Amino acid sequence: MNTYFKHKPSRKWTWRSPGDIIRQMIDYIMIYRRWRSCISNARSYPSAIMPNVENDHNLVLANFKVRFNVQKRTHTKKLDIEKLRIPEVKERYEIEIKNRFEALSSIIEEASLDEALYIVNHTIRKTAEDVIGFKRYRREPWISDEVLNLADQRRTIKAKMSINPQDQDLKQENTQLKTVINNKVEECREKWFNKQCYKAEEANKKNDMRSLFQKVKTLKKGIKLNDRRGSIRDKDRNLLTKESDILQRWHDYDTSLYNAKIVTDERVLEQLWPNCRRNEQEPDLLENEVRAAIAKIKSRKAPGIDGIEGELLKEGGQTVVQVLHKICKKICYSGEFPTLWTKSLVVTILKKCDTTTCENYRTISLICHASKKNTRDHHEPIEEYYRISNG
Template sequence: MRVQNLRKTRVSDGSTRRPEDTSTAIGEERDAAQSTPVSDDGTGSKPIAGNSVLDGLGKARNSTPLRKPINVATWNVRSMSEGKVEIVEKEMIAKDIQILGVSELWWLGQGRFTTDGGNMIIYSGMESAKKRKGVGFIVEKSVIGYNPVNGRVMTLRLQGNPINISVMQVYAPTTDAPDSEIIEFYEMIQGTLDSIPKRDLLIVLGDWNAKIGKSSEESDIVGKHGLGTRNERGDRLYDFCAINNLVIGNTLFEHHPRRLWTWSSPGDRTRNQIDYIMVQKRWRSTLQNVRTRPSADCGSDHQLLVAKLKLRLKAKKGSRPPIRYDVDNIPVQYAVEVKNKFEQLMKVNEEEQTPNELWEDIKETVKNTAKKYIQKKRRIKQPWISQHTLNLADSRKEAKAAGDQNKRSRLNKEVAKSVKEDKRNFIERKCQEMERCKGDSKAAFGISKELTKKWVPRMDVINDANGITLTESDDIKKRWVEYSTILFEAQDQQVYTRGEIMEEEPPPLRSEVEQRY
């Protein structure tokens, strides 16, 4: 079949449009010059998507078949400002992504929280706002533990079936960084990688700010479908993969160039492949496809990179949260039935029932009667982002797909302005709601607390007795048991401050008490 209406202009393999630009310009370099956006459509027939030249590699022993395909992605979001979380979650739903690693969050501190959409965000940022770093994950379930190393490296461990999965998200220094910082970065990720259990399926993803290019000879690390020419940072990344038996998934599958580049310079003058998804060689057979999704947009100059893997995540079993009832609306039937059952319990002879048995009966009575008559208290979370803002974000996505950089830049400012307006309207609605709570101080205080309290994320990582960081929930529970046991044992022991044994005084005599009073 003849292919028609194909544009002849394109950006070839990470090279630039103009002769004064160098092909080694990568990462976060920002050119002040403006130019007309170019198209990345190639000529000729469309290659077959998903064709790999290394299908035979990585099928060595210990290759465990994992059946259910899932999508694992990485995205440099260029700041997760207010309102962008909802936009990113919307893209995750549209692209059916279960695990998303993000770079450049620009958040401070470390911790985790649950979004209004039900996803868990786990992140690791900087202690101060001097440098724009930060990495994190957005996942649905199956989290065993995580290790927030610093603002550039973070690991996540998920419960899989039949083996567990460890994912590492990184954000490498840019080309402006000195070599000493690059060496320190690779030493840090190597130490973190060595601490991951060897039996786990390992996935490494993130923004490496390096050009790996394509392999001109047979290689089990880099395939023949990379983009551009390898640079010095790419050589260091190649050595890192060789030491740790990693294969770079972006280079294994044949795709159109628009599905390969992951970053574009200002003015769309340069397009390079600097974000990667890697797996260990023995798990190469789990990779089904790796490509970018240009239709996804969050206002970043990076593309969403998605890998399709054959995995099966296992739901992590945990204790169910307690049921909370609406105690403000207790019906009369509940009080009557509880009163009647309590009267029957009081008639039981004390010799026939121990206090523990009586307590169990009382507890079951209250619980069963509440379940029968009292409604559960449901916390309704309404996202404060308006539909108008989401429509502007969709228009920005359409402008990106059309290649209209001026319109996309204008819409990007309108989205930021609309998000601030939505936040202001949300606060005004809450204030009006608080004014209507006259006579109900509890509800008014709850709204006031919601608006004024300082948001603090939950942090689960602790250190053991030797100062080693514990990242998994089971190890953390054991450490708390150990700490509590030692604490109470120390309280039971008698402490002598002067090194001498103090004898306890005998109890007072009756005559002494009578004489005193």
């Protein structure tokens, strides 16, 4: 690297012969091409004094600054659920669900419980992707779809310019689009801030403090803690940096929270069900019960590990009710529970400043909406039976 930078001759030579007759550059600093941009300067220092060392070589130093690649945050694609509020989109989604499940009805009947549930989830998810699509990621909330479409056009033009760099028409079109995009961004930003301020004023007039503080927080963007998830400490306060070690630490911590040892007292159960006829056959689950349970699913809630939002089940119509009714009957007759419904996503939310301690996080478990519905299907009849039995 000491041949890569321009220096005067006195800063290039690294060795001199006895009698200082010949001066040559025979000492070099070598580096991989990948790290070449990290070297800002390299030269020899003839005036450097090395004590207790008699040497005819000069000291060669390089300024090395490490620049690691920034890990880009991967944004999970989210379905544009708000489109289901449009009557035309909702009708199209319901028809598409019906057509696809009619072709798969025999396969679902013959498949095992886990396989049938996988087919149902995959079909619902794929239909939603094809009909309503995904939300477009906006780095700033005020950027409109029009600006994003213009950015896509400019990106296409720049790709063509890389093939034909001498095309003046493409250059002119790229410059014009750049000007239009910049003007549109400023216009959208101004409109967005005015709209948020107007909503904050309206919320204040209505004494809606929740909406008011939400708008204020959005406008000022708040003070965010440095949520550094790249490392965590174990029980002995040792810092873990490997992904596998971090996941294992979170697994152990969550296990200690949720897997408590509970001893069942059978005598309590005997007291709860004094009038229960144990040999009585349990009635079959009705479609109306499944429909009522689906209707009670809350909207705008995060999905579980299956990626199925509650709105996809609620807007699926009679077809989704019939399919989930079949799944629930399989559960009742087999006495087994789907493997997927026994899993959940654990989300960690920082609540204190030390980001390397598990105890400083609030954990939220995201359960599949369909499994919540199945639990409600069985819980409500038990409540009703208990209420009737105990008068």
